[in-house]
Amino acid sequence: MVRVLVLMAGLSSALVFPIDAFAQNSSTTWPDPVPDRRPVAEKDKKPAPRRTIAGMWGSRLGYQAKGVQLRPNDGRPENELPYTPYGLELYKSHKALEGAHAVPPAQTNDPRVACEPLGFPRYNHYDLGVQIFQDEHKVAILYHYDYRWRVIWTDGRSFPKLVDGGVEIDGQYREQRYFGYSVGRWLDDYTLEVQTVGTLPEDRVWLDNTGRPISDKARITETFKRLDNDTLEWSETIDDPKIYTRPWEAMKIPMTLQDPRTDVLTRYCSPYETDAYNKAYGDSASGK
Amino acid sequence: MRNRLVIGFTLAAAILASAPLVAHHTGSTLLSETTVTLKGVVKTWLWSNPHCLLTMEVTGADGQVVQWVVEAQAPNSIYPAGYRNNSFKPGDQVTVTLNPVTNGRPYGRISRVVLADGTTLGNGDGAGGGARGGRGAAAQ
Numbered sequence: 267m268v269r270v271l272v273l274m275a276g277l278s279s280a281l282v283f284p285i286d287a288f289a290q291n292s293s294t295t296w297p298d299p300v301p302d303r304r305p306v307a308e309k310d311k312k313p314a315p316r317r318t319i320a321g322m323w324g325s326r327l328g329y330q331a332k333g334v335q336l337r338p339n340d341g342r343p344e345n346e347l348p349y350t351p352y353g354l355e356l357y358k359s360h361k362a363l364e365g366a367h368a369v370p371p372a373q374t375n376d377p378r379v380a381c382e383p384l385g386f387p388r389y390n391h392y393d394l395g396v397q398i399f400q401d402e403h404k405v406a407i408l409y410h411y412d413y414r415w416r417v418i419w420t421d422g423r424s425f426p427k428l429v430d431g432g433v434e435i436d437g438q439y440r441e442q443r444y445f446g447y448s449v450g451r452w453l454d455d456y457t458l459e460v461q462t463v464g465t466l467p468e469d470r471v472w473l474d475n476t477g478r479p480i481s482d483k484a485r486i487t488e489t490f491k492r493l494d495n496d497t498l499e500w501s502e503t504i505d506d507p508k509i510y511t512r513p514w515e516a517m518k519i520p521m522t523l524q525d526p527r528t529d530v531l532t533r534y535c536s537p538y539e540t541d542a543y544n545k546a547y548g549d550s551a552s553g554k
Numbered sequence: 555m556r557n558r559l560v561i562g563f564t565l566a567a568a569i570l571a572s573a574p575l576v577a578h579h580t581g582s583t584l585l586s587e588t589t590v591t592l593k594g595v596v597k598t599w600l601w602s603n604p605h606c607l608l609t610m611e612v613t614g615a616d617g618q619v620v621q622w623v624v625e626a627q628a629p630n631s632i633y634p635a636g637y638r639n640n641s642f643k644p645g646d647q648v649t650v651t652l653n654p655v656t657n658g659r660p661y662g663r664i665s666r667v668v669l670a671d672g673t674t675l676g677n678g679d680g681a682g683g684g685a686r687g688g689r690g691a692a693a694q
Contacts, residue, residue: 300633329631370584379604393631410630531630539603546600547607547623551584551661 288525299531301395301524302326305497312495316455319490320400322528323498323521328394331364331475335391335517339365339476347478353509356468356479365476371544372552376472381535385471386445386462387486389414390502390517392475395530405450405458410530416445418460425449426463428485433464442466442482460488468509473516481508496523585653589665594622596646601639603628608642608664610650622660624652635676646670 301324333339337347349357361369362376371379378384384392395410405418426433426440426447433440433447440447446465450458463485465471473480484506491499498521505513594610605625613619626632629639642648647670652662667675 298633300630302634368584393628531633533603533628533630536603543602543604543607546609547605547625547661550623550659551625551655551657553655553657553659 288527293527297525297528299529301528301530303522303524305520305522306494311497314456314492314494317452318400319405319458319492319498320398321498322395322397322524322526323500324395324524325519325521327519328521330391330394330517333365333391333474333476333478335519336515339367339474339478341366348511348514350507350509350511353479356509357477360472360477360479362472362475362477367477370552371548372554376475376477377470378472378475378535379540381537381540382470383412383414383444385466386416387465387480387488387502387504387516388471388473389416389445390488390500391473393533394519394521395524396521397526411533412535413532414445416448418448418450418458420450420452420458422451423449425461428463428483431482440464444471446486456492458490460490462486462488473504479509480504481506483508493520497521498523584655585663586656587653589651589653590662591649591651592622593647593649596642596644596648597621598644599639599642601629601637606632606637608648608650608667610648612660620660622650622662624650624662624664626664632676636673637675641667641669641675 301322303324327335330338333345337345339345347353358367360376361374363369363371363374363379378392389409389411393411397408397410399406399408400420403419403421405420406415407418408415424436426435426449429439432442435447442464444466446462448460448462450460453459465480465482465484465486467482468479471480472478484504487503487505489499489501491501493499499518500521501518502516503513504510504516592610592612594612597609597611598607599609600607605627606629608624608626610622610624611619612622626637629637649668650664651666652664654660654662669675
């Protein structure tokens with residue numbers, strides 16, 4: 267009798283608690299290799315879980331081919347960035363493949379075409395799609411583009427101090443890095459704020475596809491806000507006094523939770539494939 | 555000079571619409587903002603980063619055959635628009651709407667492809683749209 271009651275209680279629980287929307291897919295099938303799940307309708311939204319941003323996340327707003335989401339490089343006055351004189355001079359020296367001043371493939375000096383790592387925060391501004399894992403010490407973000415990853419420390423450690431050529435951590439000097447040094451803290455149960463310093467200098471990395479610059483003096487602030495179970499609002503503000511006269515918001519993208527079983531199409535930057543593309547198309551199309 | 559005349563005749567014979575079908579602001583001097591539509595025969599389809607490439611032969615009204623190479627975005631960008639790694643095979647008849655390069659050479663960026671069976675593959679610029687699935691889905 268007790269066993270029957272336990273069984274009935276279990277079945278009742280299964281009916282009461284929400285079933286994972288992805289569980290209805292067969293575990294023997296492979297989902298489409300491009301996570302393209304659209305935003306969930308208001309009526310279907312479920313409450314946000316506490317203190318977690320884990321999951322596979324995507325958004326069509328993440329493409330950002332024309333530059334950062336909130337200020338695309340389209341020539342419109344409202345999207346012009348607040349450059350310092352040095353910042354503007356640097357922008358003009360960048361020959362980008364996208365944006366208001368784009369050039370043909372054979373003329374570009376974008377480090378991306380040499381398959382240099384994009385650096386941070388440019389990985390946030392190029393075909394953004396990620397998988398996020400977390401434990402009690404850290405959040406790990408795996409970027410789909412070029413299979414890169416970064417770590418955000420959430421265990422209460424100190425935030426590095428920005429110094430010339432690197433950072434200072436607990437009295438020790440540390441080098442600049444493609445992804446810098448990120449420390450996060452929970453503002454409340456649904457909002458993670460992340461600060462990053464210690465990124466590479468402006469002769470190594472760009473801010474976005476359109477040639478906007480960013481320097482090693484940048485301090486990047488991100489906010490990950492879990493609005494509901496299926497929506498993560500990812501915001502980013504750039505404070506780079508060497509390049510821009512004031513802080514400005516670069517993106518605020520509502521990312522949608524994707525099927526965690528998705529085996530995404532690979533998108534590596536391969537010097538071999540890039541060379542083959544230039545020989546078959548890029549050089550001739552550019553008039554070379 | 556002769557090659558440019560051949561290309562010009564090919565375009566004149568094959569153009570079905572000269573007005574912009576897509577408000578496509580490239581922000582670059584590379585591509586014309588006006589699209590052209592060509593009927594051709596597939597030679598190769600390269601499903602690869604950084605861009606997928608479709609090579610096809612287009613026969614002009616004068617009988618001259620011109621090889622065109624047209625690009626789409628990377629696989630992950632055009633997959634939602636219906637493209638697959640086996641969307642085309644050599645010998646396929648296709649109708650391709652594209653933005654040609656401004657230097658007059660037979661190169662351009664795909665806007666849309668219609669297969670011989672009427673299947674439409676959407677915007678090759680990765681902007682989505684068009685039928686999902688395409689040949690790849692049908693073959694699964």
